[in-house]
Amino acid sequence: MTKSLTAATPEIMSSKLKILVPVKRVIDFAIKPRINKAQTGVETKGVKFSMNPFCDIALEESLRIKEANKGLVEKIHAVSIGPTKAQDILRTALAKGVDTTTLVDVGEEEVEPLQVAKILKKVVEKEDSNIVILGKQAIDDDANQTGQMLAGLLNWPQATNASKVEFSGDDVIITREVDGGADTLKAKLPVVITTDLRLNEPRYASLPNIMKAKKKPLEKLKPADLGIELAKKLETLKVEEPPVREPGVVVASVDELVSKLKEFKAI
Amino acid sequence: MLGAARRSALNIGVRVGARRTLKSVTSGIFSTKITRSNGGDRVRLYSSKVVPLTAETYADKVKWNPEFKKLDDEDIKYFTSVLNNANDIITDEQDLLFYNEDWMRKYKGQSQLVLKPRTTEQVLEIILYCNKNKLAVVPQGGNTGLVGGSVPVFDEIVLSLANMNKIRSFDDVSGILKCDAGLILENADNFLAENGYIFPLDLGAKGSCFVGGVVATNAGGLRLLRYGSLHGSVLGLEAVLPDGTIYNSMHSLRKDNTGYDLKQLLIGSEGTLGVITGVSILCPSRPQAVNVAFLAVSSYEAVQKVFVGARKELLEILSAFEFMDDKSQILTARHLGLEHPIESGQYPFYILIETSGSNKDHDDEKLETFLGNMMEEGLVDDGIIAQDETQLKSLWTWREAISEASTIGGGVYKYDVSIPLADLYSLVEDTSARLKEAGMVDIDDDSKPVVEAIGYGHVGDGNLHLNVSVREYSKAIEEVLEPFVYEWIQNKKGSISAEHGLGFQKKNYIGYSKSDVEIEMIKDIKNHYDPNGIMNPYKYV
Numbered sequence: 149m150t151k152s153l154t155a156a157t158p159e160i161m162s163s164k165l166k167i168l169v170p171v172k173r174v175i176d177f178a179i180k181p182r183i184n185k186a187q188t189g190v191e192t193k194g195v196k197f198s199m200n201p202f203c204d205i206a207l208e209e210s211l212r213i214k215e216a217n218k219g220l221v222e223k224i225h226a227v228s229i230g231p232t233k234a235q236d237i238l239r240t241a242l243a244k245g246v247d248t249t250t251l252v253d254v255g256e257e258e259v260e261p262l263q264v265a266k267i268l269k270k271v272v273e274k275e276d277s278n279i280v281i282l283g284k285q286a287i288d289d290d291a292n293q294t295g296q297m298l299a300g301l302l303n304w305p306q307a308t309n310a311s312k313v314e315f316s317g318d319d320v321i322i323t324r325e326v327d328g329g330a331d332t333l334k335a336k337l338p339v340v341i342t343t344d345l346r347l348n349e350p351r352y353a354s355l356p357n358i359m360k361a362k363k364k365p366l367e368k369l370k371p372a373d374l375g376i377e378l379a380k381k382l383e384t385l386k387v388e389e390p391p392v393r394e395p396g397v398v399v400a401s402v403d404e405l406v407s408k409l410k411e412f413k414a415i
Numbered sequence: 416m417l418g419a420a421r422r423s424a425l426n427i428g429v430r431v432g433a434r435r436t437l438k439s440v441t442s443g444i445f446s447t448k449i450t451r452s453n454g455g456d457r458v459r460l461y462s463s464k465v466v467p468l469t470a471e472t473y474a475d476k477v478k479w480n481p482e483f484k485k486l487d488d489e490d491i492k493y494f495t496s497v498l499n500n501a502n503d504i505i506t507d508e509q510d511l512l513f514y515n516e517d518w519m520r521k522y523k524g525q526s527q528l529v530l531k532p533r534t535t536e537q538v539l540e541i542i543l544y545c546n547k548n549k550l551a552v553v554p555q556g557g558n559t560g561l562v563g564g565s566v567p568v569f570d571e572i573v574l575s576l577a578n579m580n581k582i583r584s585f586d587d588v589s590g591i592l593k594c595d596a597g598l599i600l601e602n603a604d605n606f607l608a609e610n611g612y613i614f615p616l617d618l619g620a621k622g623s624c625f626v627g628g629v630v631a632t633n634a635g636g637l638r639l640l641r642y643g644s645l646h647g648s649v650l651g652l653e654a655v656l657p658d659g660t661i662y663n664s665m666h667s668l669r670k671d672n673t674g675y676d677l678k679q680l681l682i683g684s685e686g687t688l689g690v691i692t693g694v695s696i697l698c699p700s701r702p703q704a705v706n707v708a709f710l711a712v713s714s715y716e717a718v719q720k721v722f723v724g725a726r727k728e729l730l731e732i733l734s735a736f737e738f739m740d741d742k743s744q745i746l747t748a749r750h751l752g753l754e755h756p757i758e759s760g761q762y763p764f765y766i767l768i769e770t771s772g773s774n775k776d777h778d779d780e781k782l783e784t785f786l787g788n789m790m791e792e793g794l795v796d797d798g799i800i801a802q803d804e805t806q807l808k809s810l811w812t813w814r815e816a817i818s819e820a821s822t823i824g825g826g827v828y829k830y831d832v833s834i835p836l837a838d839l840y841s842l843v844e845d846t847s848a849r850l851k852e853a854g855m856v857d858i859d860d861d862s863k864p865v866v867e868a869i870g871y872g873h874v875g876d877g878n879l880h881l882n883v884s885v886r887e888y889s890k891a892i893e894e895v896l897e898p899f900v901y902e903w904i905q906n907k908k909g910s911i912s913a914e915h916g917l918g919f920q921k922k923n924y925i926g927y928s929k930s931d932v933e934i935e936m937i938k939d940i941k942n943h944y945d946p947n948g949i950m951n952p953y954k955y956v
């Protein structure tokens with residue numbers, strides 16, 4: 149299935165890409181999150197944070213687009229909305245190959261997807277980006293909303309859950325994995341793309357590049373600098389662990405299996 | 416709220432870990448290796464190859480001891496009455512294979528009986544009976560030992576600790592863990608992780624080997640540099656001796672200078688004195704900040720210089736320093752079917768540095784400054800610092816999977832040696848040269864019996880693993896390698912077994928590293944505690 153998406157308000161086509169990659173700092177994927185004592189959220193003290201894996205994939209994709217299409221990309225700009233420590237993942241992004249970065253420092257405040265999208269819209273305008281590549285969701289809140297909201301606010305076409313991104317003339321061709329097959333979309337710039345897991349496998353940051361990245365300047369802004377005032381629309385009442393699953397038993401023979409199943413009234 | 420994507424969707428993205436594959440290999444499912452090694456077609460896999468019987472391969476070296484009794488129905492009846500659970504006794508030919516064959520598929524015994532007791536009392540009754548009737552016994556842990564010590568040579572009974580796998584207690588103030596000997600190392604460590612502690616030993620086989628097994632072999636592993644040897648961290652043991660004594664020092668005092676420190680005799684005894692049934696071990700706090708860097712360097716000299724620098728500049732946070740040669744990485748890449756993480760080219764040597772500390776910012780700063788200096792001095796050509804836990808684990812895989820990768824041609828001759836650091840790598844070069852001279856080695860040519868001689872190991876401890884990856888085990892290869900390797904080590908005043916032990920492989924070579932006096936004393940102790948010689952015979956000394 150192939151369908152065309154065009155922006156509601158036609159924009160001037162730009163042949164060079166100015167990519168914006170938003171990246172989020174989250175508790176490392178490999179670490180099991182724990183609920184804090186007050187049951188108001190996840191314990192963050194003494195816990196390892198890393199770049200959200202889907203953001204890492206979005207970042208990787210931008211780098212690959214740049215490497216694979218000589219002269220197509222004018223710049224890749226990474227932005228993170230988070231605490232001061234989110235600088236770490238921007239350094240990683242620089243080490244991997246983005247050109248410039250912005251930290252929108254919101255302190256320890258949790259920012260809701262709509263707020264994030266509003267901030268990103270401002271950054272898009274500021275950086276004059278014509279393509280935003282971002283993770284389909286962050287693994288901390290699993291909201292899966294930011295890309296869509298951003299596309300809405302910008303009034304740009306969007307292609308979510310991309311598993312392949314290609315360029316052909318003035319067109320961006322995006323493949324999405326859907327139940328039982330693939331959905332191929334075509335769009336003209338500007339466009340918002342959210343990335344799925346199978347799009348690529350992110351690279352390592354090489355030592356020489358990490359060293360170089362240390363010397364690159366980082367832009368730091370407050371939401372107010374972008375004319376945004378943070379306001380929450382949601383209140384977290386309580387956070388709970390999922391119920392503990394009963395441990396399984398190991399059976400040694402088919403007979404034992406059958407008798408156990410009977411015991412648990414499974415057969 | 417907790418990110419369902421973490422557990423579900425993302426699982427696809429987790430890269431291959433050495434551990435998962437290890438489990439499949441040790442349970443004998445070799446087909447998993449085949450599917451995973453794309454690119455490994457050049458180093459052919461002998462998946463269906465039958466492991467030759469040790470008794471036949473080494474017929475000129477070892478004879479069955481007629482003093483031992485042959486197992487009969489009466490014996491099995493007795494053991495059945497002791498264990499009284501049909502699942503704890505294995506006599507089926509097919510099921511026995513797992514216990515008869517070793518991890519390298521190099522040695523194969525002919526045991527007709529595996530006993531899997533659940534309590535120390537059951538172990539006691541089994542051992543007493545065996546001693547009285549002169550039935551030979553092989554205590555077995557996770558069967559990941561690399562010197563043929565964990566499998567029978569002839570028809571010895573296998574006493575597997577697999578069913579004794581409980582944590583007995585954990586004191587979260589002192590960090591003292593008390594557990595059964597059959598607890599899988601990784602399970603012990605996962606339990607400790609939940610409590611903020613870490614097992615003071617880690618090795619590539621952690622998903623399969625047992626706590627009792629690592630104590631019985633005095634395993635060294637990847638963090639000896641940081642946490643020291645088991646001779647220091649083990650505080651007490653429970654063991655059943657052949658005469659029916661239950662030795663117990665599980666009370667675990669950190670300091671206790673009353674008499675001989677008897678547990679030390681059992682640490683590294685490789686099943687020749689008794690069966691270890693319980694272990695009490697002191698565990699350190701789990702580091703909150705861990706970093707891993709993978710470096711490429713252009714000479715062995717540079718490896719040493721980086722090591723000296725790391726000890727000085729990383730000091731208290733340095734927790735592992737491992738080195739690998741280029742050939743080990745080529746085999747590992749073929750085995751994993753992955754591109755090497757260092758993309759800028761192939762380098763003669765690679766280094767893995769791990770730091771463990773309590774403050775990420777502090778450690779990052781230290782590590783990056785150190786690595787920056789090393790690059791400026793021209794010692795490090797390229798490198799990677801893991802940016803998240805997934806990368807951290809992936810980088811470790813390139814070190815931990817070497818052992819498995821070395822077997823992809825069909826087999827491996829393993830030499831685990833301790834030599835003064837400066838000479839460490841020359842052993843690999845000299846062995847390679849010797850194999851080339853004999854016209855035996857080619858990484859791609861299947862008509863040659865040897866794939867490659869590779870070197871890697873715990874430089875931090877002066878410990879080299881020389882692995883000769885082969886397409887088949889043969890007398891001809893063995894004659895080129897032995898006693899050459901042992902004599903080479905003796906000349907450098909090194910040890911022929913830094914951490915894997917003696918087992919069957921090195922029984923006849925202990926003389927290269929121990930004096931006659933020492934060997935006599937070892938034999939005296941063995942004869943004193945095991946006068947009938949039923950404990951793991953034909954091995955050790």
Ligand SMILES: Cc1cc2nc3c(=O)[nH]c(=O)nc-3n(C[C@H](O)[C@H](O)[C@H](O)COP(=O)(O)OP(=O)(O)OC[C@H]3O[C@@H](n4cnc5c(N)ncnc54)[C@H](O)[C@@H]3O)c2cc1C
Nearest residue numbers: 556557558559560564625627628631634635636686691914
């Ligand atoms: C991939 C891989 C990586 C490895 N890396 C390292 C490493 O870095 N450092 C290192 O030192 N070793 C390493 N080893 C080898 C190491 O010796 C074993 O992994 C481990 O120590 C053995 O534990 P196990 O439970 O498998 O014991 P087994 O292999 O079952 O037994 C080993 C010996 O101990 C005896 N034994 C086992 N349990 C008992 C018991 N309860 N009482 C008395 N005797 C017993 C056996 O009779 C045998 O002689 C590695 C092995 C593999 C396969």
